[in-house]
Amino acid sequence: MHLNISDTYNKELPSDDxxxxxxxxxFKAAYSFVRPLIPSNPILIHSSKQLAKDIGLxxxxxxxxxxxxxxxxxxxxxNTKPYAMxxxxxxFGNWAGQLGDGRAINLFEVNQNNKQWAFQxxxxxxxxxxxxxxxxxxxxxxxREYLCxxxxxxLGVPTTRALSLMLSGDDVLRDMLYDGNSAYExxxxxxxxxxxxxxxxxFELFASRQDFKNLKKLTDYTIRHFFPHMGNPxxxxxxxxxxxxxxxxxxxxxxxxxxxxxxxxxNTDNMSILGLTIDYGPxxxxxxxxxxxTPNTTDRQNKRYRFGNQPNIGLWNLLQLANALYPLVEEAExxxxxxxxxxxxxxRKSLEMMxxxxxxxxxxxxxxxxxxxxxxxxxxxxxxxxIFFRLLSNYKKGEPMKGxxxxxxxxxxxxxxxxxxxxxxxxxxxxxxxxxxxxxxANIDRKKVMNLANxxxxxxxxxxQLAIDDADKGxxxxxxxxxxxxxxxxxxxxxxxKWFVKRPEWARHKVGCSxxxxxx
Numbered sequence: 131m132h133l134n135i136s137d138t139y140n141k142e143l144p145s146d147d148x149x150x151x152x153x154x155x156x157f158k159a160a161y162s163f164v165r166p167l168i169p170s171n172p173i174l175i176h177s178s179k180q181l182a183k184d185i186g187l188x189x190x191x192x193x194x195x196x197x198x199x200x201x202x203x204x205x206x207x208x209n210t211k212p213y214a215m216x217x218x219x220x221x222f223g224n225w226a227g228q229l230g231d232g233r234a235i236n237l238f239e240v241n242q243n244n245k246q247w248a249f250q251x252x253x254x255x256x257x258x259x260x261x262x263x264x265x266x267x268x269x270x271x272x273x274r275e276y277l278c279x280x281x282x283x284x285l286g287v288p289t290t291r292a293l294s295l296m297l298s299g300d301d302v303l304r305d306m307l308y309d310g311n312s313a314y315e316x317x318x319x320x321x322x323x324x325x326x327x328x329x330x331x332x333f334e335l336f337a338s339r340q341d342f343k344n345l346k347k348l349t350d351y352t353i354r355h356f357f358p359h360m361g362n363p364x365x366x367x368x369x370x371x372x373x374x375x376x377x378x379x380x381x382x383x384x385x386x387x388x389x390x391x392x393x394x395x396x397n398t399d400n401m402s403i404l405g406l407t408i409d410y411g412p413x414x415x416x417x418x419x420x421x422x423x424t425p426n427t428t429d430r431q432n433k434r435y436r437f438g439n440q441p442n443i444g445l446w447n448l449l450q451l452a453n454a455l456y457p458l459v460e461e462a463e464x465x466x467x468x469x470x471x472x473x474x475x476x477x478r479k480s481l482e483m484m485x486x487x488x489x490x491x492x493x494x495x496x497x498x499x500x501x502x503x504x505x506x507x508x509x510x511x512x513x514x515x516x517i518f519f520r521l522l523s524n525y526k527k528g529e530p531m532k533g534x535x536x537x538x539x540x541x542x543x544x545x546x547x548x549x550x551x552x553x554x555x556x557x558x559x560x561x562x563x564x565x566x567x568x569x570x571x572a573n574i575d576r577k578k579v580m581n582l583a584n585x586x587x588x589x590x591x592x593x594x595q596l597a598i599d600d601a602d603k604g605x606x607x608x609x610x611x612x613x614x615x616x617x618x619x620x621x622x623x624x625x626x627x628k629w630f631v632k633r634p635e636w637a638r639h640k641v642g643c644s645x646x647x648x649x650x
Contacts, residue, residue, distance in 0.1 A: 131191040131200075133207065136241035139248070139326070140213050142351055144344060146258065154258055155228055158341055160332070160348060161213040166203025166235050167255025167265070169319065171299025174198055175606050176613065178280055181291050181323060186242040192294075201294045201321045203235070203254040210238040214257035217331035218338055219399030220450055222434055227338070229331060229399050230259025233267060236327065246325050246355065253298070253319045266302045269601055270642070272318035273609060274594050275410040279322065281589045281616035282407055287385040288378070289407040290324040295609070306647060316602065324406055328352060330451045331399035337454035346458060352403060369464040372455055376448050376468050377475070378405025383444045384479050387437075388487065389585055390416035390515045394426040394646070396435050396443045398450050412646035415588045417633040418542060419508035419515040425591070427647045441476050448472060486583040487519050488562070489576040491569055500565055503558050511551050512542040514632045516588055523580035525559075526573045527566050533559030542632060585619040587629055591644065592637035 139161065146162035148154070156162055177192045191197050199205040206212060214231035221229075235257060237249040252275065253267025272295055279292035298317035305312040328348075336345035350363040353371055360367045360374075382405045386393065393400070394412040402408045414425030421438025429435050435443060452465035459465070484501045485493050508518065518540035525536055534555050538544055547555075571579065589612065597608040615626050637643035 131187065131194055131196045133238070133240050134186055134242055135207070135210060135238050136246065137210065137239050138246070138355055139215075139236070139239065139351070140211060143347060145213070146216070148258075150258075151256065152258060153256075153260055156216050156230070156258055157339065158344060159216055160344065161215050161236070162258045163211055163213050164235060164255075164257045165206060165212055166237075166251055168204050169202050169296075169298035169300060169317070171297075172198055172202030172204060172319070173297040173299065175295045175297060175318075175601070176276065176609050177294040178292060178613075180617075181280070181293050184242070185240055185247050185293070185323065197294075198296070200237070201249075201251070202296050202298070202319055203251050207238055212237050214259055215327065215332065216259065216335055217329050217399055218335035219329070219331035219397050220334075220447070221397040221399070222429070222432075223446075225338075226397075226399075228259070228335060229261075231257055232260040232263050233257075233265040234322070234327075237321075247323055248326050249293070250322045250324075250327055251319055252322055253317065264302070266298070266300070266317050267319065268302050268304055269297065269316040269318040270306075270598050271411070272320045273598050273601055274413075275322075276320050277594060277597070277609065277612055277616065278410045278413060278589055280613065281619070282391070284617050285385075285389055285585055285588070285619050287389065287391070287407060288382045288405050290322050290327070290402070293321040293323050295320055306641070324402070324408070325404060326352075326356060327408070328403045329399050329408070330401040330403065330447060330454070331397075332403070333451060333454040334398060337457060340457075342457050345454070349455065349458060356404060365459045365461075368455055368458045369468070372448075372452060372465060373468045373471075375403055375405065375451065376472050379444050379448060380441070380472055380475055380479065381405060382407060383440050384476075384483050386440055387480065388483050388583065389588060390419075390437075391588075392416065392423065392425055392435070392437045393440065394424060394429070394435055396440065396447065398447045401447050401451075414591050414646070416515045417590065418512040419505075419518070421505075421509070425645050427645045430645065441480070445469065445472050445476075483583075487580065489523065489569070489571070489580040490565065491571060491579070494565075494568070497565070500558075500561055503561065507551075507554050507558050510554065511547060513537075514540045514542065516585065517630070517632060519584035520581070520586050520630075523577040523584065525562070525566075527563060530559040530563040531556065533562070540632075581620055586622065587615055587619045587626070589616060590633060591642065591646070592633050592640070593629065595637070595640070595642040598642065 143160035146156050146159040151164050216230045219229050234252045235254045240247045256265035276292045276295040282289040296319045300317040301314040302317040360370050400409040412426040422436050424433050424436045521537045600608045
């Protein structure tokens with residue numbers, strides 16, 4: 131197995147001068163060197179062949195002893211020095227100070243076809259940033275992260291990736307619901323891959339300590355390697371960087387809203403500087419359409435990270451990044467201008483996204499009213515978001531009274547639809563039909579376009595939980611089945627229709643299928 135190692139982060143940025151792996155505050159450093167904990171009996175459960183190819187590995191490498199040892203943390207790849215990143219962050223709106231990679235260890239970087247990839251093991255042991263944690267991960271959360279990373283990639287959502295999922299062979303103690311009932315679970319390790327794992331919090335750490343020298347080093351490094359088209363670092367370029375990060379962040383969140391994904395824990399330390407979805411913890415997909423839904427039990431009371439608030443949180447997090455970068459520019463107006471643009475850009479891009487879901491090629495002033503009326507209908511009755519939009523593509527112009535029959539399988543309680551609800555839906559389909567009459571696309575062509583915006587298959591929490599339940603018994607077949615299903619989320623896949631269904635009633639309140647905690 132050969133990798134084209136091209137380390138930059140741990141060569142161009144300052145390291146922690148303390149080599150001991152002890153919990154502590156780390157100053158004037160971007161990372162600390164630390165070796166992964168050697169697992170007792172690592173076993174490869176699954177790997178992504180497509181990603182392996184992209185990073186320069188051959189399929190045969192995935193079953194090699196060397197692959198198993200390196201991506202379980204058993205051995206260190208020759209001439210590399212693993213490390214944990216230092217960063218800070220705001221958690222649930224409150225300043226949390228130093229955080230850092232508490233259970234992630236960066237192995238190395240690879241340059242393949244002039245594209246940079248950083249490799250990181252999650253669940254590979256404690257680091258100086260582990261705080262009260264043990265640095266380990268359990269099979270339950272690792273399956274969710276592995277499947278979701280690759281599922282999001284195939285949905286077209288900017289995301290970190292996942293190369294491999296392994297059992298460590300060690301048991302890990304977890305209090306899954308934070309209710310005092312700890313239990314041992316199977317330990318696991320995921321290899322995450324991205325161009326970089328730099329977060330908003332990396333900049334916040336240096337800025338909070340007024341370490342402007344290293345703040346500049348980090349920002350210049352980021353521009354040099356990931357935004358080289360902007361030119362040499364300068365005050366003007368720092369603002370350009372912020373503008374680009376804001377655009378990427380907004381685009382990512384618009385994709386989340388399009389497919390009904392809720393991140394669950396949008397802390398600033400979980401925000402990628404590249405606008406990638408990062409840190410898959412208590413995430414979830416909408417079942418019933420609900421702007422107020424959050425999958426995170428920790429957020430149950432305030433619902434800060436609820437579905438409908440994700441765009442606002444993106445803006446709030448960007449404000450924190452602007453505050454961190456301000457010392458490099460020393461002018462507030464350029465940052466304020468970008469933040470104002472985010473708000474208007476969101477309104478425009480959100481409208482464009484919703485029009486694409488409705489099969490509207492052109493955008494008219496009245497479309498916002500049509501969308502708002504639709505949302506009112508969806509909110510009034512428990513209606514599955516994914517199924518509704520996918521079935522809507524079957525609608526044919528000139529048949530508004532057939533509308534409800536076309537989408538009926540999206541309702542959780544079809545038999546309980548009130549007369550008012552039926553009337554509201556019929557009125558909406560009348561307006562939708564009028565709007566479609568202004569479009570030139572034929573029904574079959576509109577269906578194709580809509581099906582590219584509306585996935586048929588997403589990783590619902592109950593699906594992941596079924597795979598977790600089987601894996602706990604040593605059966606990994608469902609992991610493979612879901613992995614293959616989610617590689618083609620927009621395709622019909624007639625043999626896999628069993629996954630195009632509403633959440634089963636048994637999963638409505640089941641742990642892992644409705645809400646989840648951050649514990650993993």
